[in-house]
Amino acid sequence: MTRRQILMSSPDATALFAQTFAKHLTPGDVILLSGGIGAGKTHFARSLIHALQDPPEDVPSPTFTLVQVYDTPKGEIWHSDLYRLSDPDECVELGLTDAFETAICLVEWPDKLEDLTPENALKIHLDTCANDDDHRQMTLYWTNTRWNLIEGLT
Numbered sequence: 001m002t003r004r005q006i007l008m009s010s011p012d013a014t015a016l017f018a019q020t021f022a023k024h025l026t027p028g029d030v031i032l033l034s035g036g037i038g039a040g041k042t043h044f045a046r047s048l049i050h051a052l053q054d055p056p057e058d059v060p061s062p063t064f065t066l067v068q069v070y071d072t073p074k075g076e077i078w079h080s081d082l083y084r085l086s087d088p089d090e091c092v093e094l095g096l097t098d099a100f101e102t103a104i105c106l107v108e109w110p111d112k113l114e115d116l117t118p119e120n121a122l123k124i125h126l127d128t129c130a131n132d133d134d135h136r137q138m139t140l141y142w143t144n145t146r147w148n149l150i151e152g153l154t
Contacts, residue, residue: 001143004150007129008136014040015047017138017153022051024149025104027075030118032110035126040136044126045079045106052077052104062108067094069103076103082112091116120144 008014025031031048033041042061050056052072062068062081070077078099082091091097091113099105100118110117122142129135140150 001141002148004140006138006140008040008138010134011040011043014044014136014138018044018047019051020153021150022048024153025052025074027103028101029146030100030105030107030121032113032117032121032123033106033108033126034110034123036128039126039128041108041126042081044124045108048106049077049079067096074104078103078105080105080107082107082109085109085112088112088114088116120146122147122150 006017008017033044035041046059049059049070052074053070054073057070059070059079060068062079063083066082066084067078067080070079076099078096080094080096085091096105096107097116107113110121110123120143122140125139125141127137127139129137140147142150
């Protein structure tokens with residue numbers, strides 16, 4: 001497994017990374033976003049989605065709807081927040097496992113997927129920094145060489 005850490009100095013730096021990264025995504029790409037409440041998962045997802053929309057539209061958190069779907073020139077983006085799910089089978093019922101094959105998928109709280117976690121997904125973990133509310137430690141993990149493109153973005 002490849003691991004890369006990046007210190008994000010501000011919310012703007014996080015958004016810029018997400019926007020740059022978005023340009024490389026294609027349907028079938030799955031991004032798993034983990035971290036505590038307030039770590040920046042939704043901010044990262046919103047910035048990435050805005051970068052692919054033409055024109056950018058409102059991107060609410062999917063905390064209560066569970067899944068928000070966006071049509072973009074690159075194809076559908078599925079943004080999901082699995083925090084409130086109690087069983088991985090609920091992900092199947094939402095159609096999320098099918099979307100893993102056909103859409104760009106951003107999944108917050110991916111631990112709820114359990115055995116349904118796609119092997120080729122990129123895992124991004126965001127941590128707050130104790131002494132600075134704006135800084136985030138982003139750790140990216142991957143096994144698929146598809147994600148080696150990260151090295152060129154940092």
